[in-house]
Amino acid sequence: MASSPDSSKSTKVGRYNSYVRRVNSTKLPNTSSIIFFLFVLLILVSLYALSASSFNGGSWNNQIRLSAAPRRPNGMSVLVTGAAGFIGSHCSLALKKRGDGVLGLDNFNSYYDPSLKRARQDLLSKHRILIVEGDLNDASLLATLFHVVSFSHVLHLAAQAGVRYAMQNPLSYVSSNIAGFVNLLEASKNAHPQPSIVWASSSSVYGLNTLNPFSELHPTDHPASLYAATKKAGEAIAHSYNHIYGLSLTGLRFFTVYGPWGRPDMAYFFFTKSILQGKPIHVYQTLDGNEVARDFTYIDDIVKGCLGALDTAEKSTGTSAQKRGPAQLRLYNLGNTSPVPVGKLVSILETLLKVKAKKHVIKMPPNGDVPFTHANVSFAARDFGYKPTTDLTTGLTKFVHWYAAYYGPRLGLEKDKHSDLV
Numbered sequence: 001m002a003s004s005p006d007s008s009k010s011t012k013v014g015r016y017n018s019y020v021r022r023v024n025s026t027k028l029p030n031t032s033s034i035i036f037f038l039f040v041l042l043i044l045v046s047l048y049a050l051s052a053s054s055f056n057g058g059s060w061n062n063q064i065r066l067s068a069a070p071r072r073p074n075g076m077s078v079l080v081t082g083a084a085g086f087i088g089s090h091c092s093l094a095l096k097k098r099g100d101g102v103l104g105l106d107n108f109n110s111y112y113d114p115s116l117k118r119a120r121q122d123l124l125s126k127h128r129i130l131i132v133e134g135d136l137n138d139a140s141l142l143a144t145l146f147h148v149v150s151f152s153h154v155l156h157l158a159a160q161a162g163v164r165y166a167m168q169n170p171l172s173y174v175s176s177n178i179a180g181f182v183n184l185l186e187a188s189k190n191a192h193p194q195p196s197i198v199w200a201s202s203s204s205v206y207g208l209n210t211l212n213p214f215s216e217l218h219p220t221d222h223p224a225s226l227y228a229a230t231k232k233a234g235e236a237i238a239h240s241y242n243h244i245y246g247l248s249l250t251g252l253r254f255f256t257v258y259g260p261w262g263r264p265d266m267a268y269f270f271f272t273k274s275i276l277q278g279k280p281i282h283v284y285q286t287l288d289g290n291e292v293a294r295d296f297t298y299i300d301d302i303v304k305g306c307l308g309a310l311d312t313a314e315k316s317t318g319t320s321a322q323k324r325g326p327a328q329l330r331l332y333n334l335g336n337t338s339p340v341p342v343g344k345l346v347s348i349l350e351t352l353l354k355v356k357a358k359k360h361v362i363k364m365p366p367n368g369d370v371p372f373t374h375a376n377v378s379f380a381a382r383d384f385g386y387k388p389t390t391d392l393t394t395g396l397t398k399f400v401h402w403y404a405a406y407y408g409p410r411l412g413l414e415k416d417k418h419s420d421l422v
């Protein structure tokens, strides 16, 4: 049935009246709720502004420039990747102490307890070293850092470390040690000026090499782990960037570095923890019944080697991705030149900790470990006076003191029981 125009008009009036009634019955916000709303809005806007400025604004730029600025004549301005790591934190402090500018970069990943990395960061910040939290694979972050600071050098120590973990998480090695390294080299080759780069290779590249002691002249074609293979790949990648873009590149093959603020995934570190907790440890033996041995190298000797390599690094010859001439390309062993069997390491720890280890000697599992390492360091000695001076007992004594001071209060270790350590 069709409706008449009059009935439609009265319906519209009815709807209008009910709308007016509803509007009138709606409570208007009072002044205090408006003030509260504005207050919350103000907080949200300030938080947003703070997070934006802490990552890319003017104050962020100033902070990184300040951290990277040298404080001695002809000082370096160094980007240290992996600055919250073991070797990275030690090198950052050493550079800063002698007046070089240091900006750190670290992704604070959880491969091992990130609270240790945060504690190293706190230590560095007390020495006015800023660590930017970010990943090597973030190309725009790297481009921004090189845009804001004209780094003279890069000390590239960020990596996925650890020989055995490569069987659990292989792609993390590809991501950090290969893709991340290429990303850093891309940013460096595009930079104006191009920095000189010193970076961490590894003794593990010698792999199944049987020539002894290991020399840079020996072949490294038989890596025993994916970790070693990614470091070996890094050496080949360094060659190509040197060749194409004129980047000055120095690779350092570190030999089982240990010491205070070390890496909890390494044997000397987790052996200490297990011995103190009365837990069993496994000491590897080769398949033919020989003791596994390492050229354990103390952190202070490694720091001297890193600084020596930086000090003797020549300038890159390219600029803005254009090569202008041949550039320096170097590789050095940094070891202690005196291998020690792992069983001996355990007995030194037992003496220092005054606790007998629950030691089980087992055949080395097929996990990428090699039976033996021994560095010949004559090239590093010739080119920058590298000379390791710390034997394993001296170095482990310093480590155990640090361990007790660092973990004692955290674990509630009784001071009486470990009074000579804490």
Ligand SMILES: O=C(O)[C@H]1O[C@H](OP(=O)(O)OP(=O)(O)OC[C@H]2O[C@@H](n3ccc(=O)[nH]c3=O)[C@H](O)[C@@H]2O)[C@H](O)[C@@H](O)[C@H]1O
Binding pocket: 161, 162, 163, 201, 202, 203, 204, 254, 255, 256, 257, 265, 266, 267, 268, 282, 283, 284, 292, 293, 294, 342, 369, 370, 371
């Ligand atoms: O020089 C390097 O380039 C590498 O050094 C380090 O590797 P490694 O020399 O293998 O050190 P680390 O794990 O402390 O094992 C020490 C010894 O204990 C033995 N080992 C290990 C574990 C165990 O349970 N039992 C045992 O006997 C083991 O067989 C070995 O003989 C770094 O971790 C690595 O990142 C890389 O930098």
